[in-house]
Amino acid sequence: MKKVITGGTIVTATDTYKGDVLIEDGVIQQIAACIKDVDAEIIDATGKLLFPGGIDPHTHLDMPFNNTVTDDDWESGTIAAAFGGTTTIIDFCISAGSPTLMDAIDTWHAKSKDKAVIDYGFHLMIGDLNEQRLKELPEALERGGISSIKVFLAYAKEFQATDRTLFQAFKVGSKLGATIMVHCENGSVIDELVEEAKANGQTEPIYHALTRPPEVEGEATKRAIELANLAGAQLYVVHVTCKEAVDEIISARNKGYNVLGETCPPYLVLDQTALEKPDFEGAKYVWSPPLRPVEHQEVLWNALKSKQLQTIGSDQCSFSFNGKKTLGKDDFSKIPNGGPFIEDRFSVLYSEGVVKGRITENEFVDMISTQSAKIFGLFPKKGTIAVGSDADIVLFDPTVRRTISAETHHMNVDYNAFEGLEVTGEPVSVLVRGEYVIQDKKFAGKLGSGQYIRREVKGSAKVTS
Numbered sequence: 001m002k003k004v005i006t007g008g009t010i011v012t013a014t015d016t017y018k019g020d021v022l023i024e025d026g027v028i029q030q031i032a033a034c035i036k037d038v039d040a041e042i043i044d045a046t047g048k049l050l051f052p053g054g055i056d057p058h059t060h061l062d063m064p065f066n067n068t069v070t071d072d073d074w075e076s077g078t079i080a081a082a083f084g085g086t087t088t089i090i091d092f093c094i095s096a097g098s099p100t101l102m103d104a105i106d107t108w109h110a111k112s113k114d115k116a117v118i119d120y121g122f123h124l125m126i127g128d129l130n131e132q133r134l135k136e137l138p139e140a141l142e143r144g145g146i147s148s149i150k151v152f153l154a155y156a157k158e159f160q161a162t163d164r165t166l167f168q169a170f171k172v173g174s175k176l177g178a179t180i181m182v183h184c185e186n187g188s189v190i191d192e193l194v195e196e197a198k199a200n201g202q203t204e205p206i207y208h209a210l211t212r213p214p215e216v217e218g219e220a221t222k223r224a225i226e227l228a229n230l231a232g233a234q235l236y237v238v239h240v241t242c243k244e245a246v247d248e249i250i251s252a253r254n255k256g257y258n259v260l261g262e263t264c265p266p267y268l269v270l271d272q273t274a275l276e277k278p279d280f281e282g283a284k285y286v287w288s289p290p291l292r293p294v295e296h297q298e299v300l301w302n303a304l305k306s307k308q309l310q311t312i313g314s315d316q317c318s319f320s321f322n323g324k325k326t327l328g329k330d331d332f333s334k335i336p337n338g339g340p341f342i343e344d345r346f347s348v349l350y351s352e353g354v355v356k357g358r359i360t361e362n363e364f365v366d367m368i369s370t371q372s373a374k375i376f377g378l379f380p381k382k383g384t385i386a387v388g389s390d391a392d393i394v395l396f397d398p399t400v401r402r403t404i405s406a407e408t409h410h411m412n413v414d415y416n417a418f419e420g421l422e423v424t425g426e427p428v429s430v431l432v433r434g435e436y437v438i439q440d441k442k443f444a445g446k447l448g449s450g451q452y453i454r455r456e457v458k459g460s461a462k463v464t465s
């Protein structure tokens with residue numbers, strides 16, 4: 001059935017205006033000052049902002065990691081994402097341990113297919129690139145509909161790539177037009193610092209941050225930048241946290257290098273002191289790269305505002321406190337790395353960014369949706385409100401004040417890293433391809449209704465700003 005959203009204010013990355021939106025067959029068919037259609041279901045959006053659905057370019061759902069598995073799978077994770085205003089995610093398909101890359105992609109389809117309630121794509125994670133993997137890669141990307149590859153320079157025991165593998169990945173990216181995403185921390189130096197701390201009896205969560213200082217992020221960022229440039233590849237630096245890394249990115253972009261960057265909400269609003277909370281509570285804030293001293297927050301906001309960083313990922317990688325984070329009770333290096341952010345990414349950026357006057361509502365849309373769509377080959381199907389685009393629309397009440405809490409969130413974890421944070425604004429209803437997934441703050445979706453979005457390898461990875 002057709003739907004008309006009437007009376008709302010449409011906000012895109014470039015414009016804000018009042019308009020009605022006609023939706024049919026999952027697509028936006030018309031936008032006009034006033035649409036009268038007697039056959040359509042009318043959705044009254046008076047007083048609401050209409051945002052394009054959020055696109056989260058960085059999630060880890062149902063992922064084996066750090067000797068355990070994340071607590072949010074494709075059911076709880078995508079439902080929580082939808083409550084938070086996100087209508088598309090791009091999740092990391094882990095290939096380590098899979099006989100072939102296609103097996104890894106099939107495994108990720110099996111995890112997501114009957115559960116996802118919003119649309120999704122995959123990035124392909126590469127740990128090592130032997131002859132066999134290098135041979136498989138072009139076909140896996142093509143057949144898998146994947147246009148981005150992730151390489152880790154940390155997590156020596158699980159995923160860390162050598163510089164040679166990193167460079168090979170850049171060469172493949174350059175040849176095929178795939179974006180290479182890199183986790184930039186020097187894992188070998190971190191391992192040395194971790195061993196040193198443990199030998200000194202330093203076992204508390206705060207040592208997670210102190211053994212991964214900004215210098216190791218800055219160094220790895222510079223290395224990735226130089227090698228990407230040498231190979232002629234497009235580099236996307238994931239979860240940038242600190243001045244050291246931002247400086248490298250700005251300096252490279254000033255030289256015309258093809259470098260893009262992402263940061264994540266916790267780095268914008270939380271700081272390193274969270275890891276010092278008593279009674280092992282600091283473990284709730286253990287993820288990598290770690291939270292930084294508070295002065296880094298302003299550097300990140302400025303980098304977003306000036307478009308040196310383009311996107312906001314959640315880096316959703318959730319582990320409950322009881323039973324999962326407590327695995328590291330006596331040794332910080334055994335605390336599973338990651339946090340629950342998929343639900344609050346959108347609202348935290350709106351409230352801390354737009355409401356506090358750091359960014360405009362159009363810049364908000366750009367960071368939370370449009371840039372990820374452009375960089376990862378989803379635009380203009382996703383990432384905007386325009387005729388011909390998928391009707392992925394968030395009806396957002398910009399006036400509601402509420403407090404983020406694990407008691408009211410929908411993620412499958414026993415804590416919320418933003419517990420107690422007061423935010424202004426809330427997604428009220430969320431449509432994916434014209435169908436309600438959230439209606440008046442209640443789940444109205446269907447498990448398995450999310451569609452896998454194939455992304456083209458060639459030409460999909462273009463710098464957008």
Ligand code: URP
Pocket residue numbers: 060183286287288289315317337338339
């Ligand atoms: O601590 C984190 N960020 N866990 C997820 C894996 C990663 O590094 O992105």
Ligand code: ZN
Pocket residue numbers: 183238239288289
């Ligand atoms: Zn990472």
Ligand code: ZN
Pocket residue numbers: 058059060315316317
């Ligand atoms: Zn991540």
